[in-house]
Amino acid sequence: MATALTLDRLTGGYSVRKPVLHEVSFDIQPGEMMGLIGLNGAGKSTAIKHVLGLMLPHAGEVRVAGIRLADDPERYRASCAYVPEQPSLFPNLTVAEHLRWTETAYGLETREAARRTEALAETFRMKHAMGALPGTLSKGMRQKVMLMNALLVAPPLLIIDEPFLGLDPLATRALVQALNEARAAGSAILLSSHILPALERNADRIVVLHQGRILAGGTPGEVKLAAGASGEGSTLDDAFERLIVAADEAAAAEGGAPRG
Known part of the structure; x- marks a missing residue:
């Protein structure tokens, strides 16, 4: 390797x-x-x-x-995947839509991406926020979304x-x-x-x-x-x-x- x-x-x-x-x-x-x-x-x-x-x-x-x-x-x-210090998200995409966008952009296998998305939402206590828009989230929660997207890719x-x-x-x-x-x-x-x-x-x-x-x-x-x-x-x-x-x-x- x-x-x-x-x-x-x-x-x-x-x-x-x-x-x-x-x-x-x-x-x-x-x-x-x-x-x-x-x-x-x-x-x-x-x-x-x-x-x-x-x-x-x-x-x-x-x-x-x-x-x-x-x-x-x-x-x-x-x-490689990068998570900056300041969260930068699409204002009109929900948390779940951000993760689906990442799945598509990186060509991830759909079933495996769904499994990892579910696991990441559980790990970061974000299951309740998957339908939320970034503007309704705290800075810490927006940071979690950035981390979840990077970890979903697993580069x-x-x-x-x-x-x-x-x-x-x-x-x-x-x-x-x-x-x-x-x-x-x-x-x-x-x-x-x-x-x-x-x-x-x-x-x-x-x-x-x-x-x-x-x-x-x-x-x-x-x-x-x-x-x-x-x-x-x-x-x-x-x-x-x-x-x-x-x-x-x-x-x-x-x-x-x-x-x-």
Whole structure:
């Protein structure tokens, strides 16, 4: 089975003269959850845009399920599903109609899609809202609809931006359950979040991005060890702070502002 996502020395951004990302490399295997963490402006959204094919690399390459966007654009885009931080839904489609639209767009088998739709509605406690329009739903419920559509597709790669924001405790538990089921079925997950305890509990590996460069990567334990925060009671939050502070101090010692 092909690697779900490969970033190989990816340099990119909005301007060739001033790239946001600098030779970023990591991969995600089928069934693996990767947490992408960093301060605001670290390059997380830029990296995601490159993976989605919304931006083209200045150097290096991105592969999804083993293929590059230039090789087979249709297959590349069909191999990933994206859930943005802010829900974006069709105002005149009900929740059920959104899921049927996704079924049609991705060419899913009707009977299997219906079975998965029923299971997702049960998992996310949305059975009562399947006939509702987005304008009648809370932000958290609209977010659930976005997640349900992505999980319905079950592509090789799921990209989810800040999934825990706006979810109540039961919805958060339902999301983790659904993500674990997707992983068990072979989907890889790239999850960008500032909620580090959730990533520490659930992610297989973590990538710490700062000023467009990777500071550390590995299991949560390995990241804590790299930051010197591996003692009893240490957390991923502790490790993240240490890594950022050390990087900024090193940049200042080299004679200037943090690298960008």
